[in-house]
Amino acid sequence: MSRTLEPGRLVIASHNAGKVREIADLLAPFGMDVVSAGELGLPEPEETEDSFAGNAELKALAAAAAAGLPALADDSGLSVYALGGDPGIYSARWAGPDRNFGAAMALVEEKLQTIGAEVSRDAHFVCALSLAWPDRHVETFEGRVDGTLVWPPRGDKGFGYDPIFRPAGHDITFGEMEPARKHAISHRADAFAKLIRAVFRSDD
Ligand SMILES: O=P(O)(O)OP(=O)(O)OP(=O)(O)OC[C@H]1O[C@@H](n2cnc3c(O)ncnc32)[C@H](O)[C@@H]1O
Numbered sequence: 711m712s713r714t715l716e717p718g719r720l721v722i723a724s725h726n727a728g729k730v731r732e733i734a735d736l737l738a739p740f741g742m743d744v745v746s747a748g749e750l751g752l753p754e755p756e757e758t759e760d761s762f763a764g765n766a767e768l769k770a771l772a773a774a775a776a777a778g779l780p781a782l783a784d785d786s787g788l789s790v791y792a793l794g795g796d797p798g799i800y801s802a803r804w805a806g807p808d809r810n811f812g813a814a815m816a817l818v819e820e821k822l823q824t825i826g827a828e829v830s831r832d833a834h835f836v837c838a839l840s841l842a843w844p845d846r847h848v849e850t851f852e853g854r855v856d857g858t859l860v861w862p863p864r865g866d867k868g869f870g871y872d873p874i875f876r877p878a879g880h881d882i883t884f885g886e887m888e889p890a891r892k893h894a895i896s897h898r899a900d901a902f903a904k905l906i907r908a909v910f911r912s913d914d
Pocket residue numbers: 723724725726729754757769784785786787788801802803811835868869870871872884896898
């Protein structure tokens with residue numbers, strides 16, 4: 711049985727502006743009073759776990775303890791089939807400390823080109839969302855969206871690797887997609903749907 715999230719303040723435990731915006735959009739119908747980790751001046755913890763869920767839990771627990779409030783963290787990434795799942799949990803680190811996703815996308819493409827012309831361009835995004843409370847109770851939900859990598863990058867509406875990811879069944883990239891359409895199908899929306907079913911459930 712999941713714990714119910716009571717109305718009140720909730721920390722979005724991310725230092726990524728694109729994610730904070732998407733999570734705030736997804737939370738908007740639920741009437742929480744959201745504040746980001748950056749606005750509270752919380753430190754960015756080192757992501758030392760070897761899974762999306764492990765890193766999401768670490769970030770949520772750290773923010774909940776520091777703020778004394780429930781905290782929602784997101785650990786996510788792009789997993790490329792032909793690259794054995796890379797960049798995966800290292801998706802942010804491939805962009806380097808200056809968060810240069812142009813360079814990270816070019817690195818993905820370069821590695822695919824090195825494998826050869828017939829290489830599979832299948833990829834998926836994963837998102838683990840963890841909700842933690844100051845008493846260290848934590849709940850984690852995972853989502854996924856499948857798609858194909860395109861080159862060159864297209865669109866400037868999203869963030870991160872969005873300009874090279876075309877979700878299955880669509881002919882535009884996440885970078886070209888309106889936020890509302892991305893929220894209907896994304897890995898983050900998939901994880902979020904599971905989270906809201908669990909923690910905003912009514913007990914009757
Ligand atoms: O850890 P926080 O502070 O939340 O921010 P971060 O950017 O470091 O986030 P992650 O550690 O989860 O790294 C995941 C990277 O994968 C990329 N990514 C995740 N979701 C994405 C999405 O919806 N569209 C494009 N790229 C995404 C994004 O660029 C992130 O930097």
